[in-house]
Amino acid sequence: MNLPPHLTIRGDHLWIGEHDTTDLARTWGTPLYVTDQDRIAACYAAYRDALTAEYSRVRILYAAKANGNLAVLRTLAGLGAGADVFSSGELHLALSAGMPPGTLLFNGSSKSRSDLALAVEKKVPVSVDSLDELRQLDAVAALAGTTARIAFRVNPAIDVPTHPKIATGLATSKFGIAHNLIPSAYREALDCPHIDPVGIHCHIGSQILAVEPFARACEVMMRIVGEITDLGVGLEFVDLGGGLGIPYHRGDGERAPSPHDYARAVVPLFREGIREAGISPELWIEPGRSLVADSTILLAGVNSVKPAHRTFVNVDAGFNLLVRPAMYDSWHEVIAANKAGRDGTVLYTIAGPICETGDILAHDRMLPGLASGDLIAVLDAGAYGFAMSSQYNSRPRCPEVILNGGKAALMRRGEDIADLTRTMETPPWQEPGH
Ligand code: LLP
Numbered sequence: 001m002n003l004p005p006h007l008t009i010r011g012d013h014l015w016i017g018e019h020d021t022t023d024l025a026r027t028w029g030t031p032l033y034v035t036d037q038d039r040i041a042a043c044y045a046a047y048r049d050a051l052t053a054e055y056s057r058v059r060i061l062y063a064a065k066a067n068g069n070l071a072v073l074r075t076l077a078g079l080g081a082g083a084d085v086f087s088s089g090e091l092h093l094a095l096s097a098g099m100p101p102g103t104l105l106f107n108g109s110s111k112s113r114s115d116l117a118l119a120v121e122k123k124v125p126v127s128v129d130s131l132d133e134l135r136q137l138d139a140v141a142a143l144a145g146t147t148a149r150i151a152f153r154v155n156p157a158i159d160v161p162t163h164p165k166i167a168t169g170l171a172t173s174k175f176g177i178a179h180n181l182i183p184s185a186y187r188e189a190l191d192c193p194h195i196d197p198v199g200i201h202c203h204i205g206s207q208i209l210a211v212e213p214f215a216r217a218c219e220v221m222m223r224i225v226g227e228i229t230d231l232g233v234g235l236e237f238v239d240l241g242g243g244l245g246i247p248y249h250r251g252d253g254e255r256a257p258s259p260h261d262y263a264r265a266v267v268p269l270f271r272e273g274i275r276e277a278g279i280s281p282e283l284w285i286e287p288g289r290s291l292v293a294d295s296t297i298l299l300a301g302v303n304s305v306k307p308a309h310r311t312f313v314n315v316d317a318g319f320n321l322l323v324r325p326a327m328y329d330s331w332h333e334v335i336a337a338n339k340a341g342r343d344g345t346v347l348y349t350i351a352g353p354i355c356e357t358g359d360i361l362a363h364d365r366m367l368p369g370l371a372s373g374d375l376i377a378v379l380d381a382g383a384y385g386f387a388m389s390s391q392y393n394s395r396p397r398c399p400e401v402i403l404n405g406g407k408a409a410l411m412r413r414g415e416d417i418a419d420l421t422r423t424m425e426t427p428p429w430q431e432p433g434h
Contacts, residue, residue: 318352
């Protein structure tokens with residue numbers, strides 16, 4: 001299996017970094033998310049080095065939606081990353097992690113007045129998704145007696161090879177303003193007294209395993225960059241979005257393009273476009289998944305094994321903790337973490353504890369014979385894993401542990417039963433003695 005370098009099999013056990021997964025499970029219990037901080041740093045460095053080799057003025061905005069834990073954000077902030085934030089919550093987290101406001105971009109197709117007011121107050125640039133939003137933001141900035149720095153989110157109408165639910169730049173998608181309408185949007189922005197158009201932004205989709213769609217998007221963007229520069233827009237940044245996919249099918253030797261492949265395919269087109277426009281803006285990109293996905297595994301304990309029309313392995317983590325298989329039919333590799341050195345001999349279906357037929361983490365996997373008390377590891381769980389978790393079936397969310405060399409520490413405690421009722425209120429007529 002094509003494992004990332006921080007995952008190794010030693011004897012019968014799966015290790016992550018310098019830690020035996022069976023020790024981690026013994027110490028912290030299961031289910032358990034485990035993140036290797038050094039792996040995030042290595043993924044960030046690969047992007048930074050590949051991009052800066054092609055163009056010096058680069059900023060990497062980590063897509064905070066992928067994994068919003070403060071320890072992850074702090075790791076990336078410490079390396080110089082900014083962030084793509086998609087809500088006031090993500091904005092707060094990115095600022096709390098120490099990212100300067102000017103290195104964030106407030107994205108979103110449905111921002112509230114209070115979202116806009118927060119962006120203005122914190123001086124975070126806004127990616128504006130509609131003319132309606134532009135006018136509201138102009139009014140919000142006027143009220144605050146200031147000017148809002150903006151980009152427009154371009155809908156480049158690009159078809160991409162990925163799951164339809166995560167293709168974001170189709171002509172039919174809800175995001176952005178159609179590319180042919182963008183110049184007139186900038187014309188209106190230039191006339192708004194409290195708007196300062198300083199950037200341009202697009203995003204075409206997620207889990208894309210080719211660089212060619214990014215190159216096509218870049219071409220569309222650079223055509224527009226030329227047009228709006230002629231209108232008098234002084235572009236300080238061009239944000240080409242995120243989206244390099246990762247090789248989830250590790251057993252099949254699947255490959256993903258590297259940041260180097262991306263930089264070589266896209267940056268020359270960017271350089272050519274800005275040369276023609278006679279400008280030298282920063283190049284921004286917004287990777288999420290490819291920075292954090294493979295840093296993290298989800299450890300789950302085997303509760304029981306049941307031979308039926310399939311042989312089910314019933315584990316203690318389900319779509320409450322990792323919804324991707326149920327939501328997008330996503331593939332995540334599964335390793336028997338305490339029997340990792342043994343050959344697969346039995347075909348299993350890994351089922352979670354949730355009361356839904358669709359609560360299957362993995363279908364038809366050849367694994368060594370498993371029994372109650374064994375441990376499985378679900379790989380590549382660091383992006384859109386915990387971030388999309390829920391308390392469905394009233395299951396407290398599990399803890400998250402972060403590793404730094406030989407050290408291991410909680411980056412989020414597990415919830416307990418009291419957390420389930422913490423935000424619930426008793427209506428007065430249900431109070432005892434009412
Ligand atoms: N920037 C914007 C504006 C985005 O909408 C996204 C992802 C990203 C950056 C980061 O893209 P990445 O580098 O992670 O591909 N929950 C889905 C993925 C949804 C992605 C939505 N937007 C999944 O689990 O596959």
